[in-house]
Amino acid sequence: xxxxxxxxxxxxxxxxxxxxxxxxxxxxxxxxxxxxxxxxxxxxxxxxxxxxxxxxxxxxxxxxxxxxxxxxxxxxxxxxxxxxxxxxxxxxxxxxxxxxxxxxxxxxxxxxxxxxxxxxxxxxxxxxxxxxxxxxxxxxxxxxxxxxxxxxxxxxxxxxxxxxxxxxxxxxxxxxxxxxxxxxxxxxxxxxxxxxxxxxxxxxxxxxxxxxxxxxxxxxxxxxxxxxxxxxxxxxxxxxxxxxxxxxxxxxxxxxxxxxxxxxxxxxxxxxxxxxxxxxxxxxxxxxxxxxxxxxxxxxxxxxxxxxxxxxxxxxxxxxxxxxxxxxxxxxxxxxxxxxxxxxxxxxxxxxxxxxxxxxxxxxxxxxxxxxxxxxxxxxxxxxxxxxxxxxxxxxxxxxxxxxxxxxxxxxxxxxxxxxxxxxxxxxxxxxxxxxxxxxxxxxxxxxxxxxxxxxxxxxxxxxxxxxxxxxxxxxxxxxxxxxxxxxxxxxxxxxxxxxxxxxxxxxxxxxxxxxxxxxxxxxxxxxxxxxxxxxxxxxxxxxxxxxxxxxxxxxxxxxxxxxxxxxxxxxxxxxxxxxxxxxxxxxxxxxxxxxx
Amino acid sequence: xxxxxxxxxxxxxxxxxxxxxxxxxxxxxxxxxxxxxxxxxxxxxxxxxxxxxxxxxxxxxxxxxxxxxxxxxxxxxxxxxxxxxxxxxxxxxxxxxxxxxxxxxxxxxxxxxxxxxxxxxxxxxxxxxxxxxxxxxxxxxxxxxxxxxxxxxxxxxxxxxxxxxxxxxxxxxxxxxxx
Numbered sequence: 001x002x003x004x005x006x007x008x009x010x011x012x013x014x015x016x017x018x019x020x021x022x023x024x025x026x027x028x029x030x031x032x033x034x035x036x037x038x039x040x041x042x043x044x045x046x047x048x049x050x051x052x053x054x055x056x057x058x059x060x061x062x063x064x065x066x067x068x069x070x071x072x073x074x075x076x077x078x079x080x081x082x083x084x085x086x087x088x089x090x091x092x093x094x095x096x097x098x099x100x101x102x103x104x105x106x107x108x109x110x111x112x113x114x115x116x117x118x119x120x121x122x123x124x125x126x127x128x129x130x131x132x133x134x135x136x137x138x139x140x141x142x143x144x145x146x147x148x149x150x151x152x153x154x155x156x157x158x159x160x161x162x163x164x165x166x167x168x169x170x171x172x173x174x175x176x177x178x179x180x181x182x183x184x185x186x187x188x189x190x191x192x193x194x195x196x197x198x199x200x201x202x203x204x205x206x207x208x209x210x211x212x213x214x215x216x217x218x219x220x221x222x223x224x225x226x227x228x229x230x231x232x233x234x235x236x237x238x239x240x241x242x243x244x245x246x247x248x249x250x251x252x253x254x255x256x257x258x259x260x261x262x263x264x265x266x267x268x269x270x271x272x273x274x275x276x277x278x279x280x281x282x283x284x285x286x287x288x289x290x291x292x293x294x295x296x297x298x299x300x301x302x303x304x305x306x307x308x309x310x311x312x313x314x315x316x317x318x319x320x321x322x323x324x325x326x327x328x329x330x331x332x333x334x335x336x337x338x339x340x341x342x343x344x345x346x347x348x349x350x351x352x353x354x355x356x357x358x359x360x361x362x363x364x365x366x367x368x369x370x371x372x373x374x375x376x377x378x379x380x381x382x383x384x385x386x387x388x389x390x391x392x393x394x395x396x397x398x399x400x401x402x403x404x405x406x407x408x409x410x411x412x413x414x415x416x417x418x419x420x421x422x423x424x425x426x427x428x429x430x431x432x433x434x435x436x437x438x439x440x441x442x443x444x445x446x447x448x449x450x451x452x453x454x455x456x457x458x459x460x461x462x463x464x465x466x467x468x469x470x471x472x473x474x475x476x477x478x479x480x481x482x483x484x485x486x487x488x489x490x491x492x493x494x495x496x497x498x499x500x501x502x503x504x505x506x507x508x509x510x511x512x513x514x515x516x517x518x519x520x521x522x523x524x525x526x527x528x529x530x531x532x533x534x535x536x537x538x539x540x541x542x543x544x545x546x547x548x549x550x551x552x553x554x555x556x557x558x559x560x561x562x563x564x565x566x567x568x569x570x571x572x573x574x575x576x577x578x579x580x581x582x583x584x585x586x587x588x589x590x591x592x593x594x595x596x597x
Numbered sequence: 598x599x600x601x602x603x604x605x606x607x608x609x610x611x612x613x614x615x616x617x618x619x620x621x622x623x624x625x626x627x628x629x630x631x632x633x634x635x636x637x638x639x640x641x642x643x644x645x646x647x648x649x650x651x652x653x654x655x656x657x658x659x660x661x662x663x664x665x666x667x668x669x670x671x672x673x674x675x676x677x678x679x680x681x682x683x684x685x686x687x688x689x690x691x692x693x694x695x696x697x698x699x700x701x702x703x704x705x706x707x708x709x710x711x712x713x714x715x716x717x718x719x720x721x722x723x724x725x726x727x728x729x730x731x732x733x734x735x736x737x738x739x740x741x742x743x744x745x746x747x748x749x750x751x752x753x754x755x756x757x758x759x760x761x762x763x764x765x766x767x768x769x770x771x772x773x774x775x776x
Contacts, residue, residue, distance in 0.1 A: 009658055009659065012658055088709065091709035091710050091712075091713075092707070092709060092711075092712050093712040093713060319644055319679070319682050319686070319718075319720040320644075320682070320685075320686050320689060320718045320719040320720030320721065320723070321686070321690065321718070321719045322715075322717055322718050322719075323690075323693045323694075323717045323718075323719070324717065325699075325702055325703040325706040325707075325717065326703065327703075327706065327707045328707060
């Protein structure tokens with residue numbers, strides 16, 4: 001055999017062998033890192049990768065996947081991943097993983113180096129980062145808003161910062177005061193007018209000249225006008241006296257408004273009308289929201305990978321069309337029969353050891369005929385049980401998640417604004433049960449919570465009076481045990497929820513009992529304060545009204561006396577002295593009916 | 598440094614490359630060149646990344662043909678082959694859809710390894726069949742050409758620096774062994 005034939009072929013075979021022995025695993029590791037980074041959007045580290053062909057297997061060592069949203073935190077890390085692939089199905093292009101095992105799985109661990117990819121946009125540049133919060137995140141936001149509303153209301157009630165304008169009686173008194181001012185101005189204007197008329201009349205008498213007949217005509221006119229003026233004064237006086245009835249009605253209206261104001265004030269200080277569900281939601285909502293968010297995140301994650309698996313892009317096909325022939329016993333292109341997982345799960349402050357088993361992950365659930373089942377259990381300081389079924393066999397996918405865990409000690413929950421009033425909720429043992437089912441987009445579920453013992457303390461901030469915190473702490477001191485249940489309905493994008501809890505009732509009753517007692521004095525103070533404000537405004541109105549009445553009445557009396565005096569002067573002057581013989585007596589003005597007798 | 602037979606050790610190291618160069622560049626008959634060309638054409642037509650292409654490549658490497666011409670033809674035809682796809686696709690589609698052949702394809706598809714051949718791809722099957730059909734005519738028609746032009750081709754290859762280097766090594770090795 002010629003060397004010229006043998007050597008090139010030996011070299012080619014040696015190159016192929018060298019590739020698989022020395023280059024295949026590093027290239028595969030490099031490809032896996034690149035694929036992982038492009039899929040996750042953050043750095044992925046794989047310390048080692050080993051493959052064997054007989055039997056087909058893969059082993060990854062020390063994998064860390066950074067969290068793209070928090071680059072100094074890992075999305076997940078694990079110590080080893082071992083995969084054993086079935087050989088025979090592989091010959092038919094089916095990747096059937098008989099058994100896989102992940103050990104040392106943890107998530108949310110800290111990184112020493114940033115996991116941000118160099119070309120990755122910062123979170124601020126990401127348009128999706130400013131999107132509306134997730135489905136259940138809204139739950140938490142709503143609850144927090146309701147909580148703030150409730151606390152603000154509580155502060156307002158207790159603090160008793162009342163605006164006088166909120167009282168109907170004060171507003172009415174001010175309005176009526178303006179009306180009465182207008183009325184008196186009008187009367188005084190009329191009275192003043194009559195006074196001017198009287199003066200003009202006197203001047204006319206004084207300046208009367210000419211023949212006797214002419215002066216007689218002047219006197220006659222003066223008397224007529226004087227009588228008219230007296231009639232006007234009488235009318236004005238009548239109007240003025242008529243106002244007293246209107247004033248009485250107005251006083252009655254003000255009094256009725258004042259009674260209503262005081263009743264309303266008493267209602268405001270009544271805690272029996274507090275919405276217990278609102279209080280429960282405000283206190284428990286954020287924590288419940290977190291749990292639902294967490295459950296929702298898991299469903300999202302599972303959905304995302306399940307969809308990605310089923311819709312995995314085909315390897316870039318060379319050219320042409322691939323015709324698939326029906327096999328007598330078809331198998332999915334990918335099937336992970338069993339994945340054993342062990343690691344530590346973060347629950348509260350505890351990293352709890354857990355073990356889990358995932359079965360039935362496949363690219364063709366209908367063909368495989370079984371759903372994905374996830375089971376996990378852990379026990380440390382707390383306890384965890386998780387069971388989830390993800391069924392993609394039918395057109396409408398069904399996700400079922402049942403989770404129960406207990407924590408020996410929960411984080412302290414802080415509600416409200418530290419500047420005003422904050423509630424610190426300390427909880428001992430917490431037991432959670434989550435049961436969520438998502439059929440297509442239809443969500444049903446139940447989330448229950450039991451916490452005991454519970455202690456709620458209130459801290460009044462610098463903007464609030466010191467005794468407010470003491471009062472509210474006292475009211476909440478009776479709360480020792482919390483039970484809550486959230487019923488979820490609606491759709492995944494627009495969930496509706498109803499909360500049933502004993503917390504709201506406990507707080508409401510506590511507020512009613514304690515605050516009713518503690519604030520009885522304060523209630524009186526507030527009522528007195530309000531009453532004083534009302535009295536002050538109403539009293540001012542009364543004083544104004546009385547003084548203006550007297551002033552106007554005095555003016556009218558003056559005008560009347562002036563007019564009468566004028567008429568009397570005309571009468572006394574008479575015409576008799578100016579007429580010859582006894583004509584003067586005959587032309588007596590009183591007898592003639594010109595002057596009043 | 599000299600070996601026991603008096604040659605330079607470095608030339609021993611170069612010897613495999615020299616053989617490889619010889620296999621690639623010369624000392625082949627016109628039939629081997631023509632067969633290399635024909636097989637290279639058949640392999641070059643088939644889209645890569647499937648077991649048919651790998652098997653054909655192995656046949657090419659294992660045959661006593663001119664490997665250099667064969668590999669060169671594979672490289673060249675791989676680029677040109679894309680333009681023939683419409684034809685090979687139609688042929689492959691016809692074969693795969695042929696009712697008399699469907700039972701055969703179905704059975705074959707269910708056999709181990711068979712799916713990795715991508716025979717069920719219209720272009721792969723079409724180009725494979727086309728390549729097989731072309732092997733003999735191309736061999737027959739290209740051989741006279743190689744008879745006529747192989748000296749000229751050898752002359753052309755001699756112009757490549759790398760080939761000249763290997764030939765120089767041979768010459769220097771001879772020199773070293775005789776001195």
